[in-house]
Amino acid sequence: MKDQELNHLLDESLARLQAGETLEAVLARNPEWAADMRPILESVMAVWQTRGSDTVPVAAMVRSRERLLVEAQRRRALEPRRNPLFAWLSNFRTVTVSAVILVVVLTLGVTGLSSLNALPGDPFYPMKLAAETFTLSLPVKASVRLAWQDSYDLRRRQEVEGLIGRHSEVEVHFTGHLTKSEDGRWMVDEIPLVVTDDRIALLEKYNGRFVYVVADLLTDGQAYLEGIDTRLYEITGEVKEFDGASLRVDDVTLLVTHDTLIDMPPTVGDAVTVTSMRTGDGGLLALWIGKGPAPQSGLK
DSSP, rough: HHHHHHHHHHHHHHHHHHTTOOOOHHTTTGGGGGHHHHHHHHHHHHHHHHHOGGSSHHHHHOOOOOOOHHHHHHHHHHTTTSSSSTTTOOOOOHHHHHHHHHHHHHHHHHHTTTTTTTOTTTTTHHHHHHHHHHHSOOOOHHHHHHHHHHHHHHHHHHHHHHHHHOOEEEEEEEEEEEOEEESOOEEEEEEEEEOOOHHHHHHHHHTEEEEEEEEEETSOOOOEEEEEEEOEEEEEEEEEEEEESSSEEETTEEOOTTOOOEEEOOOOOOOEEEEEOOOTTTEEEEEESSSSSEEEEEEE
């Protein structure tokens, strides 16, 4: 992509987001750049969620393009088509809270953009995880944070699939639905697990659940199970509705049953924390509801 086209793509994408177009719609307009653009635009949107779109220093972004273009030219000369968005937003001169947040997110998440496609074991992989953790710490609506978590869960599974193709040897962490095939194989979504006999009873307990898995991926391309647990989601926000059978926190609705542990009956307007898990149909089941930090055990 030429420098002028790159500038136009970035400007147009931001403008469309500010006009109300969805992130997926913006990315669909340029599918060849979607993987590179997604974390940058997600980070910008995170700032808008916390401070409003008018607080992002657009003029400073434009000034920073000079460094982007120089770096893009250098990279094209050395390694054609290798992430020419490297230096975008790296030279802010307008100092605001939003600018600081944005610089931190993008520094962690797109340093050289080498971390965007980094896999477990790669040097830039910790930066990729740090950027995700930082984004999840921002004060946004419960549904936004939940969508980010689902997006990052999907990334973990895609990373494992990529590593299987590499025949790498590394520890991996990923999530998905645990199922047992007709021929007795254990699968987490489309990823098969190699399971020792002493862990079969544990897998039977979690069969059908959305789980968090730790496995050793070996050069034979197989994932050897090391640990498994229920994938938990912590939902925080304001109670909008509670009728005893369901709870709405911000814009997220959770199922409540007689097994749900309720530290204190929630009332509309309360700020609450809910520990939850996925149900078979993809919904959320509240395991614990309270006003303080969630308990660390006894919920599964």
